Each structure stands twice: as C-alpha cells, then as structure tokens.
Amino acid sequence: MSQNPYMPQLATIIEAFDETPDIKTFRVVLQDETAMRAFCFEPGQVAQLSVFGTGESTFVICSPPTRMEYLQFSVMRVGELTHRLHTLKEGDPVGLRGPLGNHFDYRAMRGKDIIFVGGGLGLAPLRTLLLFMLDNRPDYGKITLIYGGRTTEHLCFKDELREWAERGDMRVELTVDNPDKGWAHRVGVVPAVLAELGVSPENAVAVTCGPPIMIRFTIQALEQLGFKDEQIVTTLERRMKCGVGLCGRCNIGEKFVCVDGPVFTQAQLKGLPQEF
Ligand SMILES: Cc1cc2nc3c(=O)[nH]c(=O)nc-3n(C[C@H](O)[C@H](O)[C@H](O)COP(=O)(O)OP(=O)(O)OC[C@H]3O[C@@H](n4cnc5c(N)ncnc54)[C@H](O)[C@@H]3O)c2cc1C
Ligand code: FES
Incomplete structure (x- = not known):
C-alpha cells in the first residue's frame, strides 16, 4: 500500500x-x-x-x-x-x-481436509484460497468444493469448475436451484448438498461464502455434521468507506469488518450481534 x-x-x-x-x-x-x-x-x-x-x-x-x-x-x-x-x-x-483487511489462516489449515462451500459470487474469495492451496497442494488434505447458484448461467468461473473437477486431487460438487435441460449435476440448495454428502468434521475446516441466507443454513448444516465453531470460517461483506479502521462505517458490534475481518471464524462471530 x-x-x-x-x-x-x-x-x-x-x-x-x-x-x-x-x-x-x-x-x-x-x-x-x-x-x-x-x-x-x-x-x-x-x-x-x-x-x-x-x-x-x-x-x-x-x-x-x-x-x-x-x-x-x-x-x-x-x-x-x-x-x-x-x-x-x-x-x-x-x-x-x-x-x-485480514486473511484466511491458511497456515493453521495445513494438514487438514478443507471443505469449501460457496454460493454465487461467494466463490470469489474461496477461489483465492482454493488456488493458493492447489499451488501448495501437498500441504493440505482432501479438498472438496460444494458450489451452487440459482441457474447454470449464474455460476462463476465455469471453465475452472470444469478443470477442478477433472484434476483428480479434489472433489467438486455442483448444484443449481433451477436446472437447464442437460444439467448433469445436483439440484437443490448448497446446505442440503452438504448434509447429503455427510462431510466428516474430523481434522477438517469448512470455509464458506455466499448470500447471507446461504451462509446461515450452511453453518447450521455444518454444526449438525459435528463441526465446531473453530472449524467454520466465513468471510463477510459490510459497506466500507475508509477501509482502515478509522471511519466506523463497517462495524458489527465492536469489530470492524475492514480490519478485524472480513474473515471470521464462527467462534468469533458468536460473540457479535447477529445483524447480518
Ligand atoms: C469485504 C468485502 C468484499 C467484497 N467483495 C466483493 C466482490 O468481490 N465482488 C463484488 O461484486 N462485490 C463485493 N463486495 C460488495 C461491493 O463492495 C458492493 O457491491 C459495492 O460497494 C456496491 O457499490 P455500488 O456503488 O455499485 O452500489 P451502491 O449504489 O452503493 O449500492 C447498490 C445496492 O447494493 C447494496 N450494497 C452496497 N454495498 C454493499 C455491501 N458491501 N454489502 C451488501 N450490499 C451492499 C446497497 O445496499 C444497495 O442496495 C464486497 C464488499 C465487502 C465489504
Ligand atoms: S470502513 Fe472505515 S472503519 Fe471500517
């Protein structure tokens, strides 16, 4: 800077x-x-x-x-x-x-299985971490991406979704709410797919981003699968102005998304007012 x-x-x-x-x-x-x-x-x-x-x-x-x-x-x-x-x-x-802002704690995730759960443009921050992990593939365990959108045309990074599915060293599960003719993947919302797959929380971290309603139900599904608060990581959006912790525009309770976030664990979010 x-x-x-x-x-x-x-x-x-x-x-x-x-x-x-x-x-x-x-x-x-x-x-x-x-x-x-x-x-x-x-x-x-x-x-x-x-x-x-x-x-x-x-x-x-x-x-x-x-x-x-x-x-x-x-x-x-x-x-x-x-x-x-x-x-x-x-x-x-x-x-x-x-x-x-802060960043994903990718060092603490080394050696663990990583489950990415994204919806719509929520794949953008996940893409950064996913590509970083693929560029350091031996450092991480099994990598799973569960990603959904309203329709096929609302899915982002389509060429990469295909490449990732073909890599053989990660699992990709795609889902849409309203399938086109010829859609060969899952139908339904992302949290339902997560529950259906029964992903194991053992030695795992889940990283999720998407519309607030999707994040809420994804966190519920993860909790039902046995994920602890420290194993759930998300990244939040809040209107920002200064971006450096000075204007007070982006606060959630006592935290500023611009400097304390945008990345939070569920353990950190539980201490904050539920206004998102
Ligand atoms: C940490 C962070 C990361 C972000 N990453 C991305 C990204 O990668 N790609 C992307 O497209 N957008 C991202 N956003 C959201 C983006 O900053 C806003 O969409 C943008 O500021 C809208 O500006 P605008 O002038 O076009 O819209 P405005 O005229 O300011 O607003 C248009 C509409 O969007 C809503 N809106 C504006 N800002 C936000 C916001 N931050 N969160 C929720 N609703 C908002 C308004 O309430 C209004 O309804 C991010 C925001 C944050 C805080
Ligand atoms: S954007 Fe100014 S304090 Fe966060």
Missing part, C-alpha cells in the same frame, strides 16, 4: 470479460512496475477499486498471491460504482487501494 492509506495507486485493466449476466471479471496491474512486483497480499484480503469521477468500492482480490501476473476482481453490477466499472474495458485506468 502507498504511504497514505487513502491514496489509491494507478492501475490498468489488462483484461475484462463477462462471468455471468451481471458479474464481470477484471484483471488489473499497477502502472508502476516496481510497485506491482512489491505488491504483497494474503488470500482473503480485499482492495478498494476506484473509478475516477465516481468513487471507490471494496472487492476481494480473487486471484492468489502465488499467481502475480495480475490482480483479479469479479464484480457484480448492483449500483452506481459497479455500473461504471462494468463499462470499463482493457486499457482503461482504475485506482487501487489495498490490500486491506
């Missing part, structure tokens, strides 16, 4: 493509090559992307630090800033402020 935590660095979009009808993926590099080479972050951290003349918003860096040719962001079009971002294309400048 630059010396002034509010000062974005200039970056250029080197690739932009549609992921789903309302999600676009951007690959960006810092214009200062030395700063790009020095850019250090951990899986799960976020950055503020700015569109000049419009403002800035928080997005997870969804490429891993083991692949530093670019920094990837996948952005859902919801409001003013994200609409403007979606109009940008290869060669356009953006501002980048970060990395911000």
